[in-house]
Amino acid sequence: MPKKDQSDIEMLRGTLDMMILRTLVGGDAHGHTIAKIIERGSEDVLEVEQGSLYPALHRLEDRGWVSSYWGASENNRKAKFYRLTVAGKKQLLRERDRWRQMTRAIGLVMGEESLG
Amino acid sequence: MxxxxxxxxxxxxxxxxxxxxxxxxxxxxxxxxxxxxxxxxxxxxxxxxxxxxxxxxxxxxxxxVVVVESAWRDLKCAMRTLTRTPGFTATAVLTLAVGIGATTAIFTLVYDVLLRPLPFDHPGQLVMMQEVVAEFKDIYPTLPMNANHFDMWQRNSKTIQAMTVMAEGSVPLGLGTHPLQVKMVSATPGFFAVFGVSPQLGRPFTAQEDVPGHDQVAVLMNDLWRTQFNSDPRILGKTIRLNGFEYTVIGVMPASFRLPYAGDEFHTGSDVGRPTQVLVPMAFSKDLLAEDMGDFNYYGVARLKPGVTLVQANAEINALEHRIQVALPADEKGTLSAALTPLQTELVGNNRKPLLILLVAVAGLLLVGCMNITNLLLSRAVGQRQQLAVAAALGAKRGDLIRMAMRETAMLAVAGGGLGLLLAMGLIPVMHRYMPQSLSYLGTPHVDWVGAGCALLLALAATLVAGLAPGWMARRMNPVEAMRGEARMSGSGRNSKKLRRALVGLEVAVSVTLVLMTGLLMASLIRLMNIDRGFDAEQVMTARIDLPAKAYDNHTAREGFYKRVLEALGRLPGVQSAGVVSELPLNGDAWGDSARVIGNTQPYMELPSEHFRWISPGYMETIRLPLTEGRYLSASDEGKNVALVSENTAKTLWPGKDAVGQQFTRGGTTEKPFTVIGVVKDARTVTLAKRDPMMVYMPYWFRADIGGALAVRTRMGGATMADEVRKAIWSVDADASVPEVRTLGGVVADSVANRQFEMDLLLLFAASALLLAGLGVYGVVTYSVVQRQQEIGLRLALGADKGSIYTLVLRDGLMPVALGSVAGVVAAFAMARVIGSLLFEVSPYDPVVSGMAIGVLMAVGVLACLLPARRAVAVDPMQALRTE
Known part of the structure; x- marks a missing residue:
């Protein structure tokens, strides 16, 4: 497992929940698929650590934002699938708004002009 | 999660x-x-x-749940370590339990008596009404109320919502032989408004029912209704017989209502505190109401209007009282004032101070207990250092170390506290049984959670502080050094040793104070019981008699009854002598009056007052109250106006003269005078604590009431005599009620029952404190002996004799005891003023008692030192040296 920059992980920790919820908008998925979607979607910039993924999934389930069930994966294996709940959808919208505000704000501070 | x-x-x-x-x-x-x-x-x-x-x-x-998880683990660990040292655990838990239990019980009692609001609506508005007649102040500092004055106050007061006056009596219920004797309270109709209650069945008294002729109605107390009338729901309108008269039941009070009765503080007989069983209206006759300086006989209670202060009410009532005084005729001119005081204060009365002293004493006991626990834990902590050092070396964090040290103590506190609460729950009903009867209106007290909480908190604080110590020690500890061996550690324990000695000294100080106070009270009680009472209680049987009022409504019938009872008693084989008296010794006094020496024309109010009693021939001989001059009453005096007086009376009324043959009247100037035929010694028949005031004994053919008492001197005594006395009374009239037959010695003992109760409790606390202090000394000395084993071994090896080793250990152990004893005596002397008023002819600085208290502590200290000292001497020098 490649060693990653500490800041990447910190970044992920705040936004992982949100990204998981976002992934589930496209349909129910199990842990592996979720990780894959996030990794592919970020053009492999983000790497989802399993050590964070499962605790995050369980946390989301505790809060009622996702629900889970055991089903068969694409390869016909037994896997635990996660589904976005109504509350989860609302939460996603809230987090997305917050995220947009945040990135806009940071963008404003950092500015477009060259730093040279 | x-x-x-x-x-x-x-x-x-x-x-x-x-x-x-x-x-x-x-x-x-x-x-x-x-x-x-x-x-x-x-x-x-x-x-x-x-x-x-x-x-x-x-x-x-x-x-x-991290907290739950780790708490569970801690609990398991603590259990394991505590069960490994059962002796320590048992001592600690029991000490805590006794301390917390006793403190909670006493606090509950004190709270119940002194602080808990009376169980009535707006109890703060309730006041007791009393009067003060400056001329009588020397014998009666305050007086119960006078009917005329009550009537005047009731009609004119604007600060008081409602007021009532009451009188109590014991009367037969029903008819037939040996009727049930019930406690009846007569009260004016304001009663219900004053206490803010109404009957649960039926109605209260109406304003018309306090008129003679309309007053034959009764309200039953719930208890009587349940036990005697089987909770009959159709009781209203039925007729019952009280004192021989017919009464219609008009109501039943709710079960929650208890009438606190602080009626007559001079009356200390056995039925004081007996709950009231039936209420009837108090009906004052026109004549009685017209007597502006008639009897001061009635227990008055009032409810202030909302917002009225005690000061305002007192001011108003005193103004009314002044109007009464101004209108008094010249020969009855007295200086009147009124005293309204909070009802609760009056009810608590003299019990306040002893209770507070008990509270202080029990707090002292708890303190000693806590110090003992701290001490135990500190010595344990030194032992735990090694264990903590290992834990620290294995990487335990400081927080973990403290938690490790705390978990046992917390567990001890919880176990001791729980056990203590159980103890308090068991103790409270027992204490209630022995509680002074005048406080029994309170009902059984329940564990007070405030008190329990306070005791628990204190114990927790003590154990937690003690528990923190090892953690705190570990904080500065270098694990490597600590693990290197015991030898290095003995030196670093010096601080904790000093602390432990200080604690033991403090324990001893508190114990000495407790022992000293107990000793003083005990010495007082012994002196009180052994004082020359002036009469002889040995082999005297007494019986109180209550006659039904209706059948004995005239003097001839009453006199005849007593006379025939005395004759019946005289025929009994075991009886030496017998007599009748209005009040037995030490049962208080109810009849105060003024004697006027013939020729004295002072206004009545200015005459000195005396305590009067009526007696039959034979009474003085029976209680052996010695004569100093003249002769006793004899049967041949019957019908004559003769009287006996006490020495005090003789000296005051006829100073420098021979009292025998002198004449006096009862205040009046025209009535037939009494001739003094004898002077009896001043005794202690009113209360043991004081020499009797002026006494006058009138013959029973002049006055005899429906309530009286018999005194019988027997040759054998014992229980068989009690039955004989009862039978003799009932052979004359089976309707007479005999509420109590007992020895005069028992009556004397009863009169100091309150003191006995306080002393017993104090004795218990003092003994517990002594035990704890002894344990403390023992712990410290044993520990130090173990630590100095090598040194002692070395000394022995070098030829020190055993005596010098004993001296060494004793000096070490007795130092804190000696210092603590001195500090304790100083503390006790500082509190002398508080306890002084509870003592009887014993100075709070009494050198003998103080010396004994120190002696007891020193003895306990020596005992606690000797055990470890013996162990020290028994040490084999070689063994001790080798343990290095």
């Missing part, structure tokens, strides 16, 4: 494992599709996954 998950963590863990497994398979399948070999595919997948165990652990923790 959710509680749901917390309890099914194992299941959740299994699921996570499955989930991780499925992830691995997915990843491996993907890798396989990329063309890897199955082994390589799986290996890569594992690498990608990372530490699966870590994921599981993280989830496990996420699902745990």
């Amino acid at each position: 959710s509680w749901h998950r917390f309890f099914r963590r194992r299941q959740a863990d299994a699921e996570v494992q499955n989930e991780i497994e499925s992830y691995l398979e997915e990843e491996a399948a993907e890798n396989l599709a990329r063309g890897m070999t199955p082994e390589e595919a799986r290996r890569r997948a594992r690498i990608k996954l990372g530490n699966a165990q870590q994921v599981r652990e993280r989830l496990w923790r996420q699902n745990s």
